[in-house]
Ligand code: AHG
Ligand code: MN
Ligand code: MN
């Protein structure tokens with residue numbers, strides 16, 4: 252039974268990526284090849300996740316602590332290694348930087364040809380992984396600048412407008428890949444029987460306002476008074492509803508399609524919040540802006556923030572323009 256019309260709907264990710272470019276420049280070919288590798292990594296992680304509960308040793312903790320100070324899950328390492336092996340063979344990506352690795356990972360044999368860095372969060376929402384709830388992967392592509400002989404990756408300590416492309420994969424009831432190359436936001440659904448990502452929605456626009464606010468209210472007493480004021484505001488006004496899954500990718504995806512705002516403010520203990528700029532906030536901010544919405548630290552556009560280290564964190568407020576503006580007005584009126 253044909254489930255979708257081939258000529259009308261069967262646009263694959265790789266063809267779509269190629270069509271983002273008007274020429275067959277080296278950049279066009281490189282980025283297409285890199286996106287194909289991202290899609291392969293997504294399929295490998297998706298396949299593992301779909302069976303992990305039946306496999307001995309796929310779930311649970313490794314016993315290690317990562318550079319972020321978090322307990323590492325076996326799936327974090329599996330997905331981290333999938334990206335490494337997929338990009339080792341790509342010939343195009345010279346350096347990988349991940350939430351799970353203290354220092355960037357070099358692939359010297361690729362450096363003469365492909366001077367790109369892929370930044371990624373291999374599993375976003377790790378706390379969901381053992382209970383079969385949605386998790387994601389986030390990626391961001393940058394040109395590698397300079398030689399970086401000391402391996403400090405100082406060229407990555409620049410603003411998020413330097414991203415060539417960004418996106419995420421949401422492993423939910425279906426596996427969805429969302430990406431931008433600076434020309435709109437597009438989503439694809441993995442058809443597991445074909446092993447292909449098929450176009451679902453092109454040029455997604457986030458509604459200017461949504462009813463959802465998405466925040467971990469367990470941190471209420473650790474927030475600044477201005478954030479508590481905002482939360483009290485939504486409690487007292489009709490038309491707001493709370494949704495929080497513990498995986499940024501899932502919570503952001505809801506907002507991408509239906510509007511609303513996601514908040515991860517700083518706390519007394521961690522004024523910079525939890526989310527990492529290079530692997531989490533900046534790629535999603537690129538998508539948000541491309542979808543006509545907004546991402547801010549409360550004081551500054553996320554894409555303008557210049558980090559001083561690769562694992563740099565910032566508070567994040569992202570989503571529908573009107574909702575983000577309202578949060579920002581609470582934060583800034585207090586200053
Ligand atoms: P990760 O699993 O990559 O470490 O990211 C977890 C992040 C993000 O996905 C989520 O929005 C947030 O942490 C949840 O944190 P809290 O449990 O503090 O709410
Ligand atoms: Mn983590
Ligand atoms: Mn994450």
Ligand code: MN
Pocket residue numbers: 327350372373374375376377
């Ligand atoms: Mn992660």
